[in-house]
Amino acid sequence: MGGQKSDLPALGPPAGMQPLRVDLRTLLLLVLLPCPGAWQFHVIGPRAPVIALVGEEAVLSCQLNPSMDAQNMEVRWYRTDPFGLVHRYGTSWNKIEEQKPEYQGRTEFLKENITKGHVALRIHRIQPSDGGEYVCFFESSTYYNDATFQVLVTVSGMVPHFLIEPGNRQEIKLTCTSMGWYPEPELQWRDHQGLHLTPASETKTIEESGLFRVESSLTVDKSSTAKVSCVVRNLILNVEKEVHVSLADTLFPMDCPWIVGLVIILFLLATATIIIVLLVCVRKSKGSLKKKHGKLREDYDRPSVHELCWIIMSIIP
Ligand SMILES: *[C@@H]1O[C@H](CO)[C@@H](O)[C@H](O)[C@H]1NC(C)=O
Numbered sequence: 001m002g003g004q005k006s007d008l009p010a011l012g013p014p015a016g017m018q019p020l021r022v023d024l025r026t027l028l029l030l031v032l033l034p035c036p037g038a039w040q041f042h043v044i045g046p047r048a049p050v051i052a053l054v055g056e057e058a059v060l061s062c063q064l065n066p067s068m069d070a071q072n073m074e075v076r077w078y079r080t081d082p083f084g085l086v087h088r089y090g091t092s093w094n095k096i097e098e099q100k101p102e103y104q105g106r107t108e109f110l111k112e113n114i115t116k117g118h119v120a121l122r123i124h125r126i127q128p129s130d131g132g133e134y135v136c137f138f139e140s141s142t143y144y145n146d147a148t149f150q151v152l153v154t155v156s157g158m159v160p161h162f163l164i165e166p167g168n169r170q171e172i173k174l175t176c177t178s179m180g181w182y183p184e185p186e187l188q189w190r191d192h193q194g195l196h197l198t199p200a201s202e203t204k205t206i207e208e209s210g211l212f213r214v215e216s217s218l219t220v221d222k223s224s225t226a227k228v229s230c231v232v233r234n235l236i237l238n239v240e241k242e243v244h245v246s247l248a249d250t251l252f253p254m255d256c257p258w259i260v261g262l263v264i265i266l267f268l269l270a271t272a273t274i275i276i277v278l279l280v281c282v283r284k285s286k287g288s289l290k291k292k293h294g295k296l297r298e299d300y301d302r303p304s305v306h307e308l309c310w311i312i313m314s315i316i317p
Contacts, residue, residue, distance in 0.1 A: 045147030054155035055175030062136035128210040137307030154236040157181035192227035
């Protein structure tokens, strides 16, 4: 926890304050000096980083130690990098700072316990850009102090899916893809014993939503591995999503009985079609010989079945 300021006039508040203010403070300090400590406080922020899930809400609570009424204080939450105001409570004359546009309409000040010096800020609809360092800052008429803490934004993505393709010769190319992760997930390939396999490639891209999509390819020998898993893990939540494939079940045209069957059926069908066409043609050519005299004109105008058969028969050896 940082940002505590013990020597008031020398340091000055962090943003937008005017020199006149410091002079007033010095005056007040001098007035109050006879009873040192009565007006001092520490700000205690979240002790561990706040984990905020994308799309959900996060509560950033801060309190005063010793416990004291903060109703008449100025309370602000701001980001340090990039610097900007997230939310402010109070009636201070200092209107220089404006709430960052990305937080407008998303913040809610929880002051149920403000008389005990305990307040919280609820941020709705967490987005990836909300992650980073935050400060909560309390200012009374005589003193100020702040606390710094981290917000970790995260989300676990979808169960990965496989694309299985035949590779060169005896190889199989496996591609594992998963979307909707934040921050960058870790992707691992494992064999049936849980041992890590080295991928041929891995790419991480940022989707339109600001979340990560990860894709990795692995080349395995057809005979080598029984079961291969692709595991994508969120390192903050320690959540992993896995998909596995048993290569023994993976069928490819060369060693696939039903494909061979299909080829045979198609061959038989083609042979039968040729035989039928030939039979029809033989019948038609006999029939058209008998009718030749009566049909002369018609035959002349459009290609007859007879002529089509002749063409077919001359193509087929
Ligand atoms: C206020 O204090 C009560 C009792 O300690 C607690 O249950 C409640 O959650 C607090 N409210 C907020 C907004 O922190």
